Amino acid sequence: MIKDLDTFSKNIKGKLKFEYSLKNHTWLNIGGKAKIFFVPETLAELREFLLYAKKETKNFFIIGAGSNLLISENIQNRIFIKLGKNFNKISLTKKNIIIAGCSILDKNVSEFACKNSLGGLEFLSCIPGSVGGGIRMNSGCFGTEFKDVLLSVQVMDFNGRVYTINSNDIKFDYRGTNIPKNLIFLSASFKTQKNDKKKIAETINKLEEKKKLSQPLRVKTGGSTFKNPKIKSEKKVWELIKESLDTQITFGDAKISEKHCNFFINSRNASFDNMSDLIYFVKTKVKEKKGIDLDLELEIVN
Helix, strand or coil, X not given: CHHHHHHHHCCCCCEEEEEEECHHHCCCCCCCEEEEEEECCCHHHHHHHHHHCHHHHHHEEECCCCCCEEECCCCCCCEEECCCHHHCCEEECCCCCEEEECCCEHHHHHHHHHHCCEECCHHHHXXXXXXXXXXXXXXXXXXXXXXXXXEEEEEEECCCCEEEEEHHHCCEEXXXXXXXXXXXXXXXXXXXXXXXXXXXXXXXXXXXXXXXXXXXXXXXXXXXXXXXXXXXXXXXXXXHHHHHCCCCCEECCEEECCCCCCEEEECCCCCHHHHHHXXXXXXXXXXXXXXXXXXXXXXXXX
């Protein structure tokens, strides 16, 4: 397959690399070398690659902005696909529906909506990562989630077939969906409503200020590490962590944020093992002290 892909790589606009370091493709700045790293620029390139590598689908991983990923240094057999710049286009229909490529950043979709005096997507300004990752996780903040604004998502399966999934056919959960993992998200459509541009901008500013006050910024972090408990009567996960352990604990250069203890930080050169040990330690302590099993929101790839 490698020989075939070497020939394939010479005839595409995208990028195809072998033994490629993923460290700079995650916000935690942790990760080893992928067997293959492919960035398609067209649907045809993506489909052709899938046909070349069809025997390796069990080793595929679709990577977005890398905002919530912890990738092992031991991933020699994994094949990573990251959609290129042609998949981050954005447009508007006459019915005020925004269509966005799934590699575009959530923040950029929010800004586009604001410029066009369209409300409903202000919360996206505070969600790190890309549209594709946001759909996969049903990301949300300050009371709004992707499920509240998503109309449909266009996908390609690992056989190269393209089709559309209506949001009504998706089962959304807290930070998750039932969409199969063997689908690559290509683009999505979002509902909006006309509103005053100034009011939209004010809402975005308020949300961003709220985020600045409560979350660490400009550091190497994977965002929220654990999901909040599903039972509404339970405390927030940050409260459970704070009450269960000394949050000054470190494992190598992996530490807990002083600003928000559900955010774990690579303070310098933390390894995958450092961060994994910290995650396991916190999970164990909360279980011991509170009797609650924490579920990861951060996705671990190994």
